[in-house]
Amino acid sequence: MNLVVVSNRVARAKANEPMTGGLAAALLPVVEKSGAVWVGSSGHVREGSHKDPFAEIQPLGAGALALLDLPAAHYGGYYEGFANSALWPALHSRPDLISVSHDDYQSYREVNAFMARALLRFCEKETAFWVQDYHFLALGAELRDLGVRRPIGFFLHTPWPSRSIICSVPHHRELIEAMLAYDLIGFQTKDDCANFASYLKSDLGYEVRGGVVTSPYGKSQLAAFPIGIDVEGFAAQAARAVLHPDVSRLRKSLHGERLAIGVDRVDYSKGLANRIAAFDRLYELQPSLKRSVSLLQIATPSRGNIEAYCNLQDKLARMVTDVNGRHGEVDWMPIRYLNKGFSQTVLSGFYRSAQVGVVTPMHDGMNLVAKEYVAAQNPADPGVLVLSKFAGAANELTSALIVNPHDIEGMARTIAQALAMPAPERRLRWEAMMTTLRAGNIQHWFASFIRALEQAHRDGPETDGENWTARKRVPPSSGSVIQLRTASNALH
Template sequence: MTRLVIVSNRVSKPRETRAGGLASALNSALNEHGGLWFGWSGNVVSDVPAGVSRERIGEIDYALTDLSESEYSTYYQGFSNRTLWPLLHYRPDLLDFRRENLSGYRAVNRRFAELLAPQLRSDDTIWVHDYHLIPLGQELRALGIKARIGFFLHVPFPSPEVLMMLPGHRPLLKTLCAYDLVGTQTDSDQRALCEYSGREWGATCDDSGMVSLSDGHRFRCMAFPISIDPGLISRNADLARTSKAHRSLVDSLSGRELAISVDRLDYSKGLPERFEAFAHFLDSYPQHRGQLSMMQIAPVTRGDVPEYQELRARLEQLAGAINGRYAEPDWMPIRYINRSFHQANLAGFYRSARVGLVTPLRDGMNLVAKEYVAAQSAEDPGVLVLSRFAGAARELTDALLVNPYDADDTSNAIHAALEMPIEERRRRWQAMSAHLRQHTIVDWRESFLDVLLDS
């Protein structure tokens, strides 16, 4: 295989605490073949960034660049997180479009291309990741780069009607045509892209996902559902049983049951609706009061964005009100935690939870759902309650699928999970576990690269 070049907004080096399954899979691919990982360092500087700093770890070269304060404001905070993120998650009501932010977004993609191009070889394979870098392929082509370039969108690709709410959507999204392969999380995302290309570009899309434009240009669009390493998650769950964090959690439950949710603090995750549904559950099924706690782990992200500040305040108010209404001297209904935990500890927490409560309003995939299933004990597995609007719902069909906007639906599913006989719990878990073993993150990575190299 030719050298692999990964490009992403942020770069994850080995042993970084924030590095998750995706970072591990990409690092593994680069280590196998030798490669380069290019992206933002995470540093914000006052002046124009000096260029690229390089570091080699094992077989991987890391090439990092800083962002200026202006670039951080327009490219990252502005267009990426206050325009594209809400739009792609079906929240146009939260869309904040400013032309100066779009200009900054395009300028950073151009600068990334200018910094990356001199480091490329003619036979490199380039894999660009996510919505921050939609125009990067076109910018590289403008600089004469002829290598194969693939793009993977980790978030949803919404319907054309939603995308058309974005001013200037057509020239921005037309830059996707510069890629040889565009990957989406689900078949519905792929169909939405094909429909958009037909309506807005006059393109045709065949059954193989080949998008053909009237000028003769073609690129392929296919679904590649991202996954996890289920064996690693299961081993971590086994090892975590002896950890201090796991023992402390189990001891604090005093024999009671636990429902667990793990999300970034983001409005796409449906956290207020989840809190309200749990309160509705306690009202509807009072026999479970004092017997089941919900632990919501929600590390703060984008804390300087007003919408996220408002969300955090609302959740704190809801948690306080629900706990104030239902708590008993020895029992707290909601455990609300704004900090992150190492993946190994999370696997142990998942193993301890009778219910995995994963109810985003919209999600490209949601790997927490898959991690929860992988962490369960084969003898006494918990039950996954999963939003129909998460990409994972297309694969984990033996979960209890719910509408997160419907408090009755979620409440009834929590009750059903608690009352479910062990035989049914095992049957559902076995079906989902078998799927995860057959479709791992390594399979995801290799299938994308195989198609890209054949494009």
């Protein structure tokens, strides 16, 4: 199989550069080894029509990274508009923040169609496509309309909400019908999968039997594939990273003080305001912890052209100033708040330096920071993970201290519990979580999805069946197909 992975964001294998997001960081190690072509946005837009939309194709491990410039006329409506002002808030159960126009939806569909046409360059007899995340819900349908009969899978990295919430998205019915063009639709958790199946039954009249739904496109398999990380690779990186200059400076600056850490994009789904409020309450409940423990909160700016994000950025800055002003001293601040990103190497060293990892999103598909924090720990003296019950990772990391991010006082008391936890209990909890992480690592996730996609395609309609509504296919560029190794075998 020649695998083509498609996402809005991509990652380059540059150890000293900040990653562009959790999806990119997760995919990089397995895409490098699998020999896949990874297709995504270059981060630039292009005016007018060009014969070749690809700005750059370069080697990436055993495969390639293919970057394309998205159309300028539609990028804003696609990305800042429909994807992140309609789909993102709905998928994270914030329908009150939906703000979108009909033109935004049209731009979203135009970019999905543009990507489909670009992907024909890589479509050969043995090609399979694996589409990532909410930016491309309709991409499978666009590929089918262009005559593509090859396996097409989709994986959603965010949660999938209840029917009542997803129905608040304009054009929800049209979009979800388009998703059924995928042979396999993967979710982070069984709850997400059940929510999707519930919508199919209630709004589209499709029954899901044995994880399979039949629609005019044919059969689609629904399943949960909890994403993992490169556990051993991240652990080894963290052990080395303690010697990195940035990590060394952090450790020296603590002067024996304990550290809690949070690493997030500035996003309303991440629960940052409640986390800051919980630390404020912690110092009120236990004044003796002042000068004894501080929070390092790395909050990378995100989507600054969207009003909700600008407002949140301002709110968080005010909250940090207030907490530091009331609890701080001339030579000590309770919250170290940084609005910038760090490389995976540096982050791994920061995680290993922190006695408490605080991962408290309001809603999150998985949250790989939780898994990275655990993997980064010193086995002889591991830290404690405080984890939101609304992160997908809470279904797996049951030995973490699970909290309700809406309960400020409860979070404060749980953080205090983490700080007071004796070493034997910390080691037992850490070992249990590491066993889980190793069993469901990124290699397992990648290989299991590919196997399921191959099976789902075999069980689906015949490639020349009458269920597909196909337009005339645009021929791929000559000599452009990159031959790849079989992805499901290359990771073993």
